[in-house]
């Protein structure tokens with residue numbers, strides 16, 4: 244075993260195999276294997292609040308409220324401007340993924356820049372690491388951890404250090420760290436800058452559908468988006484049983500809904516679909532095994548699976564989905580759930596296989 248000091252804040256222990264391995268008569272070089280369980284925090288930083296701080300006495304996972312809730316609005320403290328705002332995301336995170344999809348659907352790629360953190364969330368939380376595909380150093384402060392940004396803009400901040408974060412590069416302030424609010428800001432807040440007229444007109448939260456979208460979002464959030472976490476992070480049998488039963492009762496409800504209509508609130512795509520997608524696409528590769536959501540897989544639900552493939556194949560969805568970040572994040576970061584950090588191989592899923600949504604529900 245070796246410890247390498249890889250940053251001023253933490254060390255990573257590598258397992259080195261010295262014996263040369265023989266395979267088909269060939270000798271292989273010794274390998275160094277990274278094991279997430281051995282990321283060690285130095286004493287230079289306050290302890291990161293891990294998931295145990297969100298578990299109540301009944302063993303239930305209760306997600307804490309997001310802390311920064313400002314709005315981008317004309318004549319406000321944070322007015323819409325092109326090039327002024329930056330998103331901090333993790334490709335692994337379903338909440339952050341919502342913001343990447345909305346940014347793309349609304350044609351805001353040249354308007355709002357973004358940075359992805361390392362998929363591995365160690366003892367100090369999210370880290371910038373340009374050695375990981377898709378990741379860069381922090382372009383604004385050049386810091387190593389997401390927590391340093393929170394503390395720079397809000398000294399003494401004691402809440403959760405989460406992504407996504409919508410950041411104001413001009414004022415050097417966090418605008419908002421709640422994905423459901425960030426996607427609403429993207430829906431209309433930057434309309435004057437959308438790449439195309441069609442994207443400007445795209446309305447993911449139309450007035451006449453707001454009640455219906457709010458209603459769907461409420462049960463989807465509680466039982467599906469957060470339901471998988473309630474199942475995976477439960478520390479009592481009762482809490483787990485309840486979460487899994489709620490989850491599958493609502494997947495059954497969703498299957499029924501999607502057997503009658505193309506999208507979750509009718510015949511047009513809305514933010515309710517964006518919010519569902521980021522959980523559904525992670526379900527079979529991660530939640531089914533890692534979070535023990537294993538009554539069924541999404542591929543066992545013909546309508547949900549076909550709907551998921553349709554979304555995946557639309558611009559903005561599949562092209563913002565990074566399965567390597569997704570699987571490695573959960574399986575290597577949650578060391579209490581998967582102590583050896585072994586990343587599952589399966590299941591084999593073909594998100595690009597043809598779907599039948601056009602034939603079933605012609606537009």
Ligand SMILES: N[C@@H](CCC(=O)N[C@@H](CS)C(=O)NCC(=O)O)C(=O)O
Nearest residue numbers: 336337338404405406407420421422
């Ligand atoms: N309600 C927030 C939740 C964000 C959230 O929980 N993000 C997770 C990643 S999936 C995170 O950053 N967790 C870090 C932590 O809890 O320490 C939102 O929707 O934006």
